[in-house]
Amino acid sequence: MQLLKTALDLVRQHYIFPETAASVIAAVEARTAAGDYDGLDDETLAARVTELFLATSGDKHLRLLVRSPDHRAATTESETEAAWAEAQRLGNHHIAAVQRLDGNVGYIDLRGVASPGDGGTAIVAAMELVTHTGALIFDLRRNKGGDPEGVQLWNSYLFPDSDTHLNDIYDGDTTRTRQFWVLPYVPGRRYLDRPVYVLTSSFTFSGGEEFAYNLKALRRATLIGEATRGGAHPTARFPVSATLEVAVPHARSINPVTGTNWEGAGVEPDIAMPAGEALQVAYRLALEHVVTTDTSQAVLAEAREALSAFSH
Template sequence: MSAHLVEKALELLCGNYIFADRAQAAAEGIRRRLAAGEYDGLDEEALGERLTAELFEVCQDKHLRVRTRAEDEREALTKPELEAVWREQQRLSGYGIARVERLDGNVGLLDLRFVTSADVGGRAIAAAMDLVSQTHALIIDLRRNRGGAPDGAVFWTSYFFPDGETHLNDIYEGATGQTRQFWSHAWLPGERYLDRPVYLLTSEATFSGGEEICYNLQAQGRAVLVGETTKGGAHPTDRFPITPTFEITVPVARSVNPVTGGNWEGTGVKPDVAVAAQEAFDVAYRLALQHVLASATAPTILAEARSALA
């Protein structure tokens, strides 16, 4: 049984991975181990952990994983079925928006756990941004953000630019050999968040689409990152079921930032203000309150800010 699972995983790897030479090198090593019987007797969970570790040894890619599938996904084997399950997960988890709050001193706080796609969660993103639109500064907590959709990252970050003229990211797709450009949106529902500071909270667990928000805003000089260097996964990924209970996730594209010419793969995104993740909110809130005290004129807001800072 394990031989069939391994061969199917390698077929999907070699047929889809954005770096074909690395896929071939990894597959050759795994096939040698397979022939030597090294995977005999492993259940799916143990086999997935073993293959993931061996793929990482060669490819150094944190998006490249073999694993058991979540229970609510095990009936979904085709792309439309996977899409339907994913949409339902998005809906039931608030489109990744765990918390929206106005803090004392008129500072906005958004807690984003993953990055929804614009077509699925665009209304929720617009609603969240509307609730913080009148604040003097904004904190976006990405410390537990595990990633998501590139178009969703662009939708979020478009609120921090005045028009559709900011080139945010490019994605090179291996299957077509084409590069897709991502620009800020020329029109958005609700107000944009301009001319006010944005602070992004990061941790070593911040990953993928969460990192894209960090990297793109940092490259454009539009946000201050506070916290830890992020996990380091920049390759857009597809999921391929091997069996109803077993799957491989394979990066099928790579990001190229138009400002830096690179991305955050393997290195993570380095913060502007390096502090332990658990201290990041306090540090960012202090910076935000100092901005409020320097820029606000309303006595009520100034009193709130002084009290909070004290």
């Protein structure tokens, strides 16, 4: 099957762990020779090959995927990037909600991480809308990942200067390690000297996990919810047909504080609980902070009223 051969060639060329790539390729080739993939529709083929990828490698990023209908006309790298950027634009660069909750608590529901080149203005706008709040909640419970530079921009708002080392990524294609530090400049105001809470779930993945892991390692946020899904390998997607593409991890994250990453294990929360309960717990903690630190009588009254609902 030519498309599987193309997919396996890409795994061979780009997968971050060559020995694991060899095992994955051998497993798929054996199934192909046995006729296990003959006559399957795209969805079934993608699901079965991905299942074998995972069973052989343990890597949740290594996948055969059905291409989005909006991406099927894209055959070159530039066309694929343009289609991806358009999808992010129409999805508001993964920012589902930005709110000021009662009691002057900021809340950002972030479903993915856009690159600064595509979503930088939206990221800046979101942080500007919460800049005057007394505590901030990032909801990453439905975050499926995204761009490391986007994580760097979001995280940079939470530290005072560029002396903070966030993450490193070793790229197997180039054999180079790129360091990610807090940016020396961010548009608008940084969010400093106030607590940050990060909500996680078993769905939180990849760049969403890095977002949480960086802040936990640097003790800049309190993580609340469930252990995350466990994918720490930056990935590139390559079309193998008009309707299928292969996602191949070509790099790995190395946290400068822990010396490791969250691959396989996920990011453990500081306060473990079902994801559905995490927002209420974070909101209560945020309100408790506001009522003990804020000086505005109007904000204090609002925060006390909101906090009183938790005692009923």
